[in-house]
Amino acid sequence: MSKEAYQHIHMIAIGGSIMHNLALALHRKGLKVTGSDDEIFEPARGRLLADGLLPQEEGWFPEKLHSRPDAVIVGMHARPDNPELLYAQEHQIPIFSFPEFIYEQSKHKQRIVIAGSHGKTSITSIILHVLKYHNRLFDYAVGAQLEGFDLMVKLTEEAPIIVIEGDEYLSSPIQRVPKIHKYHHHIGVISGISWDHINVFPTEENYREQFRIFVDMTPKAGTLIYNQDDEQVQEVCVPNNSDVNYIGYTIHEHKIKKSGKTVLKTKKDDVEIQLFGEHNLRNISAAKEVCKQIGIKGQAFYEALATFKGAARRLEKIGENEHTLVYKDFAHAPSKLKATSEALKKQYPERQLIACLELHTFSSLNKDFLPQYNGTFLSPDVKIVYFNPKTLEHKRMPPLDPKDLKAAFGDDSIEVYTDNQALQDYLLRNNWKDKNLLMMTSGNFGNLDLQQLANTITAS
Known part of the structure; x- marks a missing residue:
């Protein structure tokens, strides 16, 4: 089924942070969206209600699928024995995890995926801010609410690129592989590797291996941008494929003024920014390398960065x-x-x-x-x-x-x-x-x- 054929999407666990944003994005794109969840909290509740997407009652109702939606998207909050999921499986209704559906909607776009244990929301946010500042057409999926963006997901037909914050956690309750393996990036970023999600990846080696797989998925003529100061990242980002462009980055050259403001040193002028901290100075370097790959270089990047206030809940x-x-x-x-x-x-x-x-x-x-x-x-x-x-x-x-x-x-x-x-x-x-x-x-x-x-x- 082509993406144009999707007219009705049903979402299992519609109240999730990223799931309800996807629901709103699809609804505003003109699709019929239905969904269920056994608990929905603010701000998802109010936002779904405002767009007429809030389920009438909490719980799981297989009868919602009797009209045979064109596809079902299942969130991580659902369990493998979810009644709606079982109904979709039994009646062979196409089932997608969140990352699978994002990929399905962006097969013909250049896909930029920001991965890593930390920093990925900030890097993604900086890139989105710079693209918007310069009036570029782009789609996105990011894990935080950003100033100037009403949704955390945007999917259009016309945008030539999509920027995705790539979570290494599992794709869905029935697809126990990291989300970053499902996006099939053209440009990939690894910001840092520090063991997390012990309930899914019981050892450091097992966790690190997920990023190695991500690196190996970089396609011919693709680009892999990585934090060269992180030993774990260096271990998985060994430049062993001559068909891939490997780019390492480090802390951006800077100084801290007595006022507490951070100033970036550039080839032209000093640029005062609203972010601070060595981790953010690395995030800036990563975002700068990505923007360079898609045609926004040097002073154009810094001009936009100077107006960036940061992502919600990130310092x-x-x-x-x-x-x-x-x-x-x-x-x-x-x-x-x-x-x-x-x-x-x-x-x-x-x-x-x-x-x-x-x-x-x-x-x-x-x-x-x-x-x-x-x-x-x-x-x-x-x-x-x-x-x-x-x-x-x-x-x-x-x-x-x-x-x-x-x-x-x-x-x-x-x-x-x-x-x-x-x-x-x-x-x-x-x-x-x-x-x-x-x-x-x-x-x-x-x-x-x-x-x-x-x-x-x-x-x-």
Whole structure:
């Protein structure tokens, strides 16, 4: 069936972050979109409701497929025994994972895939910002809400390229291979490799192998852009195919002004940017190399970059006064924790840094994985780790002992909280003069209102 023949798409687990964005993109493209989910939270709920796509009730209803949609897209939130999925299989309705459907819709485009354990959202975001700034036609799929973009997915007929943030997690409950293997890139990027998703990739070697496969999938006359400072990346990006263009990148040349602003050194003029931190300076170099490959070079890239404010939840400033800054960041993996906390301390060395990390993912709450955090939380002056015991129960994992957690981090000075209100009370009791706060999580600190917290701290 050609892509033009898709008139009705049914989405199983429509409430997911990227899935509901795909649903909205397809709906706005003129397709009929239906879907189901057993739980839908904000902002997905409100956005689906506004476009008339919110399911009337939560749950799974095979009868929704009795009209035989042209295709079913199944999200990772669904289980292999999902009643709607079983119905689609039994009645031979075409089934796609998210990455398979993105590929299906972009077979005739140049596909740029940004992969890696960290940095991929920021690199993708910079590329999209630069393309938009220069009025280029492009499609995209990115894992964060970006300023100036109403959706996280865009699919059109006319765009000649698509930029995809390539997640290494599994494609679907019935297709247990990484998403990055399903996009079939022409230009690939690997930003860094740091073991994650221990529930799926039980060893570092197994995890690293997924990126090796991605590298080997680079086609003839394709381009592989990689972080040459990362030993794990170097191990999989050995230039062993003369038909592939290998491009290594490193930290962009720069200086930090006394005001805390970062300035890039270029061949022409210095360029003041709104990002900071060594990890972001590498992300900029990666994005610059990608943009060069698609015809946006030198000063045109820097001109656009100067107006880029960053991706949501990636070192996002949520509060500020003359002596205090409050940031939140999606950091949760060891490499992200290290890079983010180091960046903020280096940018404002004269201020005390209080940093809070929530352990929320399966890997971060796993006793066997916790030693990976050893030595990654050294930069802050005050180090706090929070976890919600209910999250462990929900994931059917054994309880965590704060003593074991401190031992895994290799730091007895870490303060451990399991009550988010107690954590909030502690933070509000602080005198915040000449102090910065960094809140890091892929969760929400047990539904703590971080914006209200930042507002209260910076109002004092």
